[in-house]
Amino acid sequence: MAGKPKLHYTCGRGKMESIRWLLAAAGVEFEEQFIEKNEHLEKLRKDGDLLFQQVPMVEIDGMKMVQTRAILSYIAGKYNLYGKDLKERAWIDMYVEGTTDLMGMIMQLPLQSAEMREKNLALIIERSKTRYFPVYEKALKDHGHDYLVGNKFSWADIHLLEAILMVEECKPDILSAFPQLQAFKGRISNIPTIRKFLQPGSQRKPPADDKYIANDSD
Missing domain, CATH: 1.20.1050.10 (Glutathione S-transferase Yfyf (Class Pi); Chain A, domain 2)
Structure with a gap:
């Protein structure tokens, strides 16, 4: 059985938030590996995990997916949220x-x-x-x-x-x-899945504040 998707991003909304929303709405549990320092990002780059040297990156189904739109399209298709034709x-x-x-x-x-x-x-x-x-x-x-x-x-x-x-x-x-x-x-x-995601304590992130912006720009 495949493990949970693992999301690599900062501890904030940004481009990852729509991915969190889509997985949560599909009822898919996921893990998050927060990038808190530049060294964390540099290690992902050095290890060859980031195709274009950028996050967000999601580990799913044996892939290390980058590019927000590609990730979202894949998840939508995988969980039957992308139309019938x-x-x-x-x-x-x-x-x-x-x-x-x-x-x-x-x-x-x-x-x-x-x-x-x-x-x-x-x-x-x-x-x-x-x-x-x-x-x-x-x-x-x-x-x-x-x-x-x-x-x-x-x-x-x-x-x-x-x-x-x-x-x-x-x-x-x-x-x-x-x-x-x-x-x-x-x-x-x-x-139900969205109601759960909207409740306090979920993996939904709050709006960016000055502290987050300062940390994100380090």
Whole structure:
């Protein structure tokens, strides 16, 4: 029997957090090897464990996988969260890329000056309201299903919930104009594996604070 996937990254969200979300939603237990010092990262590089010299890296099924998108696609496919055919996979990919763009903007905030942070926070809220959330609101309203693609729980749903919660950390009432997304958030949050991941004490990581940023830049 294969061992648990092992995740190599810092003890923070970053690019690994969506991988944690996907594994947790699939009901897969995983271990984490935190990279706390530059020496830890250099050892992984020296040992040839990092194909492109970068983390995140996930040990799974005898592979040492790098590149966030490749890792996520593999996990989604392995645990039947990637649609039933190429068309559904294409829709999942489009939805995921949209939420990835939005979350990428949020992940950059702690690295910015106070002035830039305030400016970009306003941009994130504006883009959420006018570019990203209307797409998902319309999709759910038009097809009348519980899930984004094929009326089946998929990677797209997991990623969207992660994005919603990240934006709500910036603006708690962001969903006030999106009733479909409010209902969606409630449904997906109550899936047992996700409900477990959202509880205190899980492997979900908190937003980056100044201490994490300082340590991560060492």
